[in-house]
Amino acid sequence: MKAAFVNRLGGVEEIRYGDLPEPVPGPTDCLVEVAAVSLNPVDTFVRSGRFSTAVPLPFILGRDLVGTVVSAPPGTSLARGQTVWCDSLGYEGRQGSYAELAVVPADRLYPAPSGIEAHSTDAHRLVALAHPATTAWLGWFEHGRLVPGDTVFVGGGAGNVGNAAIRLAAAAGARIVASSHSRDFDTVRAAGAEVVLDYRDPDLPAACARAAPEGFDLVWDTSGHHDGEFLAEATAPGARVLITASAAPNTEVPLGRLYTKDVSLIGFVMSRTTADQLARAAKGLTPFLRPRAAGPLTRTDKTSATGTVSSAGALTTAIAEVLPLSEAARAHRMMETGEIRGRVVLTP
Template sequence: MKAWCVRRFGGPEVIDLDDVPVPEPGPGEVLMRVCAAGVGPWDGWIRAGRSVLPQPLPLTLGSDLSGEIKALGDGVTQFAIGDAVFGVTNKRFTGAYAEYAVAAAGMLAWKPQHLDHVAAASVPVVGVTALQALFAQARLVHGQSVLIHGAAGNVGAYAVQLAKGAGIRVSATAGAADLAYVRDLGADAVIDYRTTAFEDAVRDVDAVVDLVGGAVQDRSFAVLRRGGRLISAVSQPDQMLAERAGVEAKFFLVDVTSADLAQLATMLDDGSLTTTVGTVLSFGDARIAHEMLEGTRPRPRGKIVLKVDP
């Protein structure tokens, strides 16, 4: 089979399309024919050697995927051969840019019926990150408030929709070109971060979901109520600033589970959640996808997905 492999860390040029054996599923795993593979910034970090997780070489890139189960490993009883599923390959977030991939059964769910494989492959990591940031980490409930930084990005767009759907008041930051888009997602207040200091527009929120980091993260302590929570999917917050503000602040790594994926699938099927696919490339264009990640090629808003034809 064909797979996009990395044998040394570096830029997009280090990705090679190789012939490799079809993998075999181990206990708790399934073998999937990959119909589509999502491309995310973490793929670029892994390729460049900047992953926070150990990534022994050689490796096959990719984590998000949607496809059809072709074989079951020992102990897998929740799925059957032929099932259409979506999710993530494994906790290392590798192996999906391939014609066939092994995936942990506990990181998969049945594909949303109303989405094709390309749209389904755009969901897993970013959708579950938004879900867990809001509810497992920030522990938000109906009637509370949140400020979401980077609301027009892939995680942010899900976070806005999920928070609004749960009855949470949503303030969000975005660029001028994305203000209308974020409002349409359901944000109650949208702040143009280039022209307005968000500290002047937001006060005493229950939580901040930080998808930007840097100075934006540090400034966010000023808008939290005492006892509030700053949750970052980008970097570890300054604990001295958190203590001074009287808030909880933490960085978290997403833990993709079948249960969370199934919850998102239900919402995608009933129309309470939408996904945005920005760029669909052929399987042979993985390097172009990574050039988009690096910013050396333009890309529209939304997720990059590789379509893997049979």
């Protein structure tokens, strides 16, 4: 089968595209015919060795996939021919998704929302959302303890994670103040943010204080630009701060001012998330991942007991490029040089 892989961890130049033996599923694995994969920053971290994890060599890159079940072990609800998705290949000893066929543990494979065919633009949208939407779900509901009525700050609101985070928080009944570049204000408002501020504006902390005079119950700068003074000033007593990226790893944080307000700093990475947590996220996300043509969410789709579901509920994504899998190296280079905004989907 064709695959994009490396024979050793390193730079983009290590990526090969060529033939590898077809994988053989174990007793608890499914074999999946891959229809589309998406490119995530973490794919470059694993490929380069920056994120340390066990990988078999040659190592097939890639976390996410949408595809079709070729075979499933007895006792699972998955059936041959079913469209499925996964967001946790390519680390902890598992091969990745950038291939024509992938072996996926059955408990890491989820049914696609009904109406999504594997070879379709809906499947591209699904695979593009898999990683950021799951991160957003885990942030709010596994780690952040978001409840209806919370006032939250989402930094990087136009990004892949930030946009999904705003849409999920809006559907859960939170009030959202977000930051983005001014060119993205409309997109961020459409996602469900009540107030959008320019992340380049030196007045941003004061504007946040005006927008949330009682302080934020949750602060999540999805872009990883943390500011200790901002955290100390902008948080409400008992607030949670989510940390999922770090643009400046040595940021000073005034711990004394935070702990005396009962503020919790909560970091997490998808890579340490258990299969059970990922499965819970996939189940919870299903209504938000339906094909856009399926219409608006209904009241029963909401994630919390808050009035009506916001029309901001359905998740959207901007797909920058759909490339053949043979262009995996080019796609990694584009991601590392920062020349893409939005998602890149690769098709075998």
